[in-house]
Amino acid sequence: MVGREKFDADLNLVQSLLLDLSNTAIDTLDNSMNYLFEKDIEGALSILDSDEQINRMEEEVNDRVILLIAKQQPVATDLRRLMVLVKIAADMERIGDYACNIAKETIRIGKDEHIEPIVLLDEMRNKTIIMLRQVLDAFTTQNIEEAKNIAKLDDEVDEMYGHIIRTLLTAGINNPALLSQVTQLSFVCRYLERSADHATNIAERLLYLLKGKHYELNN
Template structure:
């Protein structure tokens, strides 16, 4: 009986390690995509798009392993919550990889054109979002709900910056309609960054569900 439980625990640990690999790859893709955007590195932008398949396959592999564990072991209580949380966290991280791809695509749309406005606020959003992503992974590994709540609190700051940037871009579109294409691309990038912060908050909520057995909305 102990050996069965031991194998089961080992399998869950392996899935958790796969999730950490997924986290690191997705966050790195997000970080690189923004650097590529700032530097207008169109070659690397295309590389980000091409490599997204690796992130997708890793998430699919995690899903397959978790589903097999649920089917074979029929876990209950905390064990079942842990597997569900692993599935949800993997999905959130895969979505962050998707947003990195989206940023790269908008970078290709902008091309070598100069920025029509300051992107300083976007940079601030990016740095704070990256901090959230790195810290939520640490909180998840440590299963530290205090850290998770602290990460989620940063999301309000991201939302405020997002609102400010969108308002600025809307005003800019009114006075320089000839720049509407780039304004649209910048608006999309702003939204993608904000959504990455939302996914960090989602993972914080997943961790609270794991530890407390309750669904808690940290976006309010």
């Protein structure tokens, strides 16, 4: 196998590993919310156990990129793609961390009866998961328009975030006995909002990869 063919094969392997990491992180976030709604403590504990796996997957992507740079000395466009792969891997690892944080809040809430505003989190979860899967599809297909649409979805998630936080705070003011769960669900809301921000980050990285310049989709 000649040098360019070997590089392309190794690059495709790294991209495949990144997709595995991404799908695992997104599934973990989705499952963490399911366990919250179901008051499934054992399920939440399994989310905590999955964190090490996601960390290892990110490390493998990083290690393979470093080897490619060291052995192949890629040209500028290839180097840009490798750097984007590393940054997207970091975004996805962070989403795995948010899933663990949600699992911890689930464990803290335990079997207590959920307060009414929790139902609003399901819509926010769905929108966030749609964003993450869409941006992953945009990266796979190199679809610029799909990547640009992520900013609109992020605005919708931000609006949901503000509405849910206000609703939770009102519930806590009206019934101080609920403040503990209000706090925990506010954190969950924040973790979803941050996960959506990482989807936007990935969309910006794809635009940088394809256009060669930086874009800020949130502005």
